[in-house]
Amino acid sequence: xxxxxxxxxxxxxxxxxxxxxxxxxxxxxxxxxxxxxxxxxxxxxxxxxxxxxxxxxxxxxxxxxxxxxxxxxxxxxxxxxxxxxxxxxxxxxxxxxxxxxxxxxxxxxxxxxxxxxxxxxxxxxxxxxxxxxxxxxxxxxxxxxxxxxxxxxxxxxxxxxxxxxxxxxxxxxxxxxxxxxxxxxxxxxxxxxxxxxxxxxxxxxxxxxxxxxxxxxxxxxxxxxxxxxxx
Ligand SMILES: Nc1ncnc2c1ncn2[C@@H]1O[C@H](COP(=O)(O)OP(=O)(O)OP(=O)(O)O)[C@@H](O)[C@H]1O
Numbered sequence: 001x002x003x004x005x006x007x008x009x010x011x012x013x014x015x016x017x018x019x020x021x022x023x024x025x026x027x028x029x030x031x032x033x034x035x036x037x038x039x040x041x042x043x044x045x046x047x048x049x050x051x052x053x054x055x056x057x058x059x060x061x062x063x064x065x066x067x068x069x070x071x072x073x074x075x076x077x078x079x080x081x082x083x084x085x086x087x088x089x090x091x092x093x094x095x096x097x098x099x100x101x102x103x104x105x106x107x108x109x110x111x112x113x114x115x116x117x118x119x120x121x122x123x124x125x126x127x128x129x130x131x132x133x134x135x136x137x138x139x140x141x142x143x144x145x146x147x148x149x150x151x152x153x154x155x156x157x158x159x160x161x162x163x164x165x166x167x168x169x170x171x172x173x174x175x176x177x178x179x180x181x182x183x184x185x186x187x188x189x190x191x192x193x194x195x196x197x198x199x200x201x202x203x204x205x206x207x208x209x210x211x212x213x214x215x216x217x218x219x220x221x222x223x224x225x226x227x228x229x230x231x
Contacts, residue, residue, distance in 0.1 A: 001026040001153065001185055002047060007056035009046050009209075016042045018209040020056070024202075029179050029186040031200035031217070033229060039209040040189045041083055044157050047187075048073055048080050061152075074100065079146035083157035083189075087138045089131025093122055096130050096141055100148040115144045118174050136167035143174065153185040154178065160195055168195065175199050193225065205229075 002024040009017035016039045024030050032040050045051045047058065049070040058065045060076050073080070088096055097111045116123040119140040125133060130141060139159055146154060154175075160168045172195060178184040190196040196203065196217070203220045205213040205228050213224055 001061060002187070003057070003059040004043075004047070005057045007046065007058065008054045009042060009051055010054050011042075011051075015054075016209050017046065020210050022204060022211055022214075024185065024187055027179070027183050027185055028202055029175070029200050030188065030202045030204065031196040032187065032189045032204050032206060033191065033196060033220075034206035035229065036191075038206045040206055041157055042209075043206070044080070044155055044187075044189060047155065048078070074149045074151070077152040079149065079151035079154045081139075081142045081146045081154070081156040081159055083161070085135075085138050085142040087130040087133070087141055089129060091130055092127050093130060093133070093141055094126045097122070097145050097148055100145055111148055112150065115147050118147075118177070119144050119170075136163045139163055139167065139171065143171065147178075151184070153187065155187045157189045158191065159188070160190070160192060172198055191229075193229065196220075 002022070004020055004022045007017055007020040008015060020043065032043065034040055042051065046053060047060070049065065049068055049072065053066050060078065063076060065076070088099070097115070101109050121137055121140060122144050125137065130138065133141065143156070143159065159171055175186050175188070176199065179186050186199065188196070188199060190200070200217045203215065203217050204211045205224060207228055212228070
């Protein structure tokens with residue numbers, strides 16, 4: 001479903017991803033883990049087409065995506081929740097949600113009702129400005145916005161950063177529901193082990209711009225955690 005082979009990626013002259021291989025299966029819940037600065041966000045941005053690939057291959061839903069633009073991602077069935085949420089502070093909750101509906105080939109102009117069932121607070125705050133919401137409410141909005149186009153893959157970059165525990169639980173439950181009831185593939189960059197273990201079935205551990213260990217979550221041993229995750 002998402003396959004990267006020998007991917008190299010640079011910011012100017014600085015190489016960040018080194019011959020990176022990654023295989024994410026359809027319908028899986030996958031956690032990408034690693035310490036700060038190992039290249040997790042860069043990897044997600046590369047998958048999303050936000051950064052050009054220096055060399056290597058990227059296949060998403062059987063399509064060669066090395067040269068596909070970021071605008072083509074929703075049509076490939078990918079929703080993205082960026083690190084830091086990137087809510088438009090001056091727009092209302094409704095306007096933030098509707099932004100995705102403007103994308104090419106999108107014929108329906110209504111927000112799917114199930115988004116409000118997952119996150120009831122969004123309906124209650126529909127006419128409030130994004131900038132007036134709490135961090136947890138903004139995160140629900142960011143996830144809701146990524147779901148507007150009914151993706152079959154949802155990619156999230158540290159969705160729990162700075163979020164209170166009850167909203168972390170809600171996000172966990174929503175991700176499990178989307179996966180189990182809708183068959184959605186969940187790709188999650190996560191540093192917090194308990195959340196990664198609760199949501200992820202598979203892990204990929206990154207170090208210095210490469211994936212250095214992968215497997216079922218049960219195989220993420222204390223030894224691996226100590227070597228590659230503990231501060
Ligand atoms: N726009 C940029 N220009 C130049 N270097 C960058 C840019 N964005 C990130 N980097 C560098 O690339 C490296 C990988 O950053 P990245 O954000 O992908 O890591 P990360 O694993 O997601 O870290 P974190 O957990 O802190 O978010 C870091 O050394 C970072 O300083």
